[in-house]
Amino acid sequence: MNADNGVRVHVLKVGAVIEETADARTLVFEVPEELTERFRYRPGQFLTLRVPSARTGSVARCYSLCSSPLCDDRIAVTVKRTAGGYASNLICDTVAVGDLITVLEPAGAFGPRDLDADVLLCAAGSGITPILSILKSMLVGGSGNVAVLYANRDRESVIFADTLDSWARRFPERLQVLHWLESERGVPTADALTDLVRRYRDREWFLCGPAGFMAVTEAAAAGLRVPRVHTEEYRSLQQNPFDQPVRATPARPLGDTAVVEVEIDGETHVLDWPKQTPLLDVLLDNGIDAPYVCRESACGTCVCSVKDGRTRMRQNEALIDDEIALGLTLACQTLPESPRVHIAFDQ
Ligand SMILES: Cc1cc2nc3c(=O)[nH]c(=O)nc-3n(C[C@H](O)[C@H](O)[C@H](O)COP(=O)(O)OP(=O)(O)OC[C@H]3O[C@@H](n4cnc5c(N)ncnc54)[C@H](O)[C@@H]3O)c2cc1C
Known part of the structure; x- marks a missing residue:
């Protein structure tokens, strides 16, 4: 089954539900043999x-x-x-072993390109x-050093506390875990975090959590001039990729258009590209099965390469400067800046 977003929809059985803390459950999925390839993923995806909803369907x-x-x-x-x-509450309250859950295949651009790098994970x-x-992936599959800064309300709310301890014991030379408990030290501030992680300023940083935490860790990274900072902000999707695609921007009249050549799934298409319409909308309007999930620039599922011509993004939360310099862009945000543009997916 396809969700019309180039990312396929599947139904998976829940094989186990693990109570991690009073507020967190892990759902372990059973992937049937024939779907193994479709569920290959990179760390960070x-x-x-x-999730069914009586009000909106899902x-x-x-x-x-x-x-x-x-x-x-x-x-x-x-x-x-x-x-x-x-x-989140419906899932924690009701999901049980044997339940069937409809999911999209793994997606997202957050995660290391090089498992051998030295990193700080926040x-x-x-x-x-x-x-x-x-x-886990970097320690098992790479050779670099990994530091983790992990902030929580109190000791009881620390998810994976024992797991982290056991990885730290297994890799004492390569893994350091720093816990920040608000119950003991208050809400983390940029200044306090800066002092704590200053020694990792030359590493690549990966930050993940709710908006407030991202703001203080990003401020600490900026103050320390950290060379590369990757972020994944947790928030709920506004759109529903399980529904039919909805246009984000109305089409502009013909005339105000560029021409785009798009390589995707082994085919090449040449299309008119209205200058105010994001590339993803143009592709979907033309019946092309381009990949996407959030359409809000956050998830990175629609990433593609600009091979020729100039483009700009309306907003970008998923790509870092180095990736943009290599020509990567997010189809859901990309507008043309030159009369002809050549784009390739799956590079
Ligand atoms: C890439 C990505 C990965 C993620 N990974 C994880 C993960 O691994 N684990 C995890 O737990 N979460 C993760 N999240 C977050 C997750 O997707 C949900 O956003 C989260 O579970 C909250 O969803 P919810 O439906 O429970 O809350 P929602 O119902 O969406 O509510 C979110 C907040 O908004 C408030 N709110 C809701 N409706 C309104 C309204 N009408 N007016 C004002 N306020 C309102 C609620 O009170 C609540 O505080 C991830 C998000 C992203 C984007």
Whole structure:
């Protein structure tokens, strides 16, 4: 089945539900043999779950994979209750072994390109999920040093506390875990975090968590002039990729257009590209099965390369400057800046 967004929809059985803390459950999925290839993933990627809703039919929510493709047999996500949140509470309250859940295939651009790099991984609360996947993958499959800064409300709310301890014991030379408990030290500030992680300023940083935490860690990174900072901000999708695609921007009249040549899925298409219409909308309007999930510049699923011509993004939360310099762009945000543009997916 296809969700019309180039990312296929599948139904997976829940093989296990693990109570991590009072507020967090891990769902372990069973992937049938014939879908193994479709569920190959990189550390840091996420699944999108379809959560039924009496009001809207369904909502879509992203959950990062906490499992590692290098050392875990089964894929798993960990869901933490959000106060007043719809889907996270429904999942934690009701999902049981044997349930069938509709999901999109793994997606997302957050995660290391080089498993041998030295990194600092920063997480708050459920932001630990992709960080754990990255950490395990880098320690098992790479040679670099990994430091983790992990902020939580109190000791009881630390997800994967024992798992982190056991990885730190297994790799004492290469892994340092720094816990920040608000119950003991208050809410982390940029200044306090700066002091704590100053010694990792030359490393690549990966930050994941809710908006407030991202703001203080990004401020610390900026103050320390950290060379490369990758971010994954946790928030709920506004759009539902399980529904038919909805135009984000109305089409502009013909005349104000560029021409785009697009390579995707082994085919090349030449299309008119209205100058105010994001590339993704143009592709979907032309019946081309381009990949996407969030359409808000956050998830990186629609990443593609500008091979020729000039483009700009309306906004960008998924790509760092180095990636943009290499020609990467997000189709959901890209507008043409030159009369002809050549784009390639799957590079
Ligand atoms: C790439 C990605 C990966 C993620 N990975 C994880 C993960 O691994 N684990 C995890 O737990 N979460 C993860 N998230 C977050 C997750 O997708 C959800 O955003 C989260 O579970 C909250 O969803 P919810 O339906 O429970 O809350 P929602 O119902 O969406 O509510 C979110 C907040 O908004 C408030 N709110 C809701 N409706 C309104 C309204 N009408 N007016 C004002 N306020 C309102 C709620 O009170 C609540 O505080 C990830 C998000 C992204 C984008």
